[in-house]
Amino acid sequence: MAHGAPTARFTSFTQFYPFYLGEHRNAVCRRLHFIGSLGVIGCVAMAVATGNGWWLPGAVVCGYGFAWVGHLFFEKNRPATFRYPLYSLMGDWVMFKDICIGKIKL
Template sequence: MNIKSKEDFWVFYMNHHSKPSTRKWHFIGTLMSIIFFLCSIIFTWWFLFLVPLSAYGFSMYSHLFIEGSFPVTIGYPFWSLYCDFKLFWFMITGKMDREMKRLGKRPVLQLF
């Protein structure tokens, strides 16, 4: 795959996060990692061990059992982290549906 920009990777990333449940699990993992990072600053540095465990744990679950794909973090760790936070920001600001439409993706009907 020939990725030349953040926007190219964003499109690639969103193709691997097409189901709303996958994005929700990523949101939870990112939120938990932010909370654990703040706890490591406020309370004790031991919480730093939970930062990657929560982020990767939730995303691995969503990819393997919901999306049916393998996480793109393995090949692109930094761009994937950037897109995780971008996804988180779009979801927290309510702009995810608009972004999915911009990318030409239709919402996927899911029960869970």
């Protein structure tokens, strides 16, 4: 079950991001998101370095796979991706940045 209001409608990413963080309270879920995002970066780098586009679907599987395992088994909620795909993708990368700079605990 989601932590935030399931009927919320967001008109900006600024409004959405606190909700997104509320959906990622579990440290293991955040860590899995972080690992998945690192995997995305690695897969995209390999695609560029090798010229092999098959790394790109791997980036998608890696990013979403780790995140969804975190939600299913640790956060026990439905990923925000299903309700807010663009804001959720943006949230993944802002949270990744916030973890990297120490604003959010890994």
